[in-house]
Amino acid sequence: MQKATLPLQRRFLVLLLSLVALGWGGYLLLGQLSPPDPYAQAVFSAAGSAERGQSIFETNCGVCHGLRGQGNIGPSLYHVSKRKSTQALIQQVVSGRTPPMPQFQPQPQEMADLLSYLETL
Template sequence: MDNQLTKPETLIQWIVLAILALLIAIPLAIFGVQMVQASDPYVKNVVSLTGNPVQGKAIFQINCAGCHGLEADGLVGPSLQAIPKRKSRYGLIHQVISGETPPMPKFQPSPQEMADLLSYLESL
């Protein structure tokens, strides 16, 4: 007897369904991660504040420029020019406070300092 799953039409249908499932699952997973991040009290506080890019630049020059360069164009650490095009606000906050990407140290700015730093990074 002919096995139904070995027919080319059936295999193509399964492949199409698997691709569709991935196309649906990936955005849902990303949305879910952002929802969890957005529920963090620190993150919620940071994104609710208006940052001052001038203050953010000062914070950057004191804490970040040693690795990322005075103009955030890279040195030991990568360039941060146009970083908001590559990372979300949540991703940037997590990157700064987590210390999960050695050699970048864990940095715990106040919510206002973080909002200022984000404002500066978004102005690059």
């Protein structure tokens, strides 16, 4: 009895270990493709208001991009949300990687509001 069931248990163990390894590999791969970004996650989970976003925009971005986003020193932002992903828009605002555009540090709620406004342009 013992001799007959043991190989079966061993096969089951191998199967279980393979599944664990597969799951772990998949988890690592997914993690590489979309690294967890707590800030972006907080922005995504906030409900944005285009109205609030507009006033944030007029105060912080209007000088360069025009009060209505039509462009000035900075490029026009009309239809920018169709050209760029939400993630790219967030990066553009918080990274400071494209001077002279400064690095902004909006609260997740403010960023969500800004994104909602950018989507109306």
